[in-house]
Amino acid sequence: MDVVYFAWVRERIGLPREVVETKAATVAELVAELSAREERYSAAFADISALRVALDQELSSFDASLAGVREVAFFPPMTGG
């Protein structure tokens, strides 16, 4: 699946988008998998209460299922307006 990052999450991980091969069933499992990879991921995901997630461009939650999902986005709370 495609995983995309925005704002300081993008900067901390060091890339805007990547393709991830995963069997993670939920967002939380995907976060755990990514965090185990490298320090830059564990640093970005250290406090998931400071993060938001969107599944196929809809806001979602960390316990949501990844079944059928094509794009996961991680970003800090939004600051529009």
Add this chain to the structure above:
Amino acid sequence: MDIRVQEESFDLGAETADFAGKTSTSGAVVTFTGIVRNNAEGTLEHMLIEHYPAMTQKALEAIAHEALTRWSLEDAKVIHRFGKMRPGEMIMMVATAAPHRKDAFEAAEFLMDYLKSRAPFWKKEVSNAAENWVDAKQADEDALNRWRK
């Protein structure tokens, strides 16, 4: 409904006149404009606004649609920019048109509260000394919660 996400600046007067000119049953048009504010020290070089292109338009349309169903509105307009903006430049505008002003004011406020915390934009303040991502404020989240009923 006119919902636009764009990098280029917009002409507030022309946009407002165009919006107001298209209404037929509305006696009230309310507009709000967000402007890049300098910091207390006056050292802000520019604001950089990042967004999630695949999601932004869809999220703004959903928010505007919600406003149209909750208030007696004839029309709504949202323009939100991304990219680099200097202090004093306009970042975004909303406009609402309704038969009476109460609906127009409330719906405009609702749109603003949702745009702040639910539209996928992120602001970064850049001065010659530092670059800082703007933190979301609890007050903005609280403002959103009062519409949940």
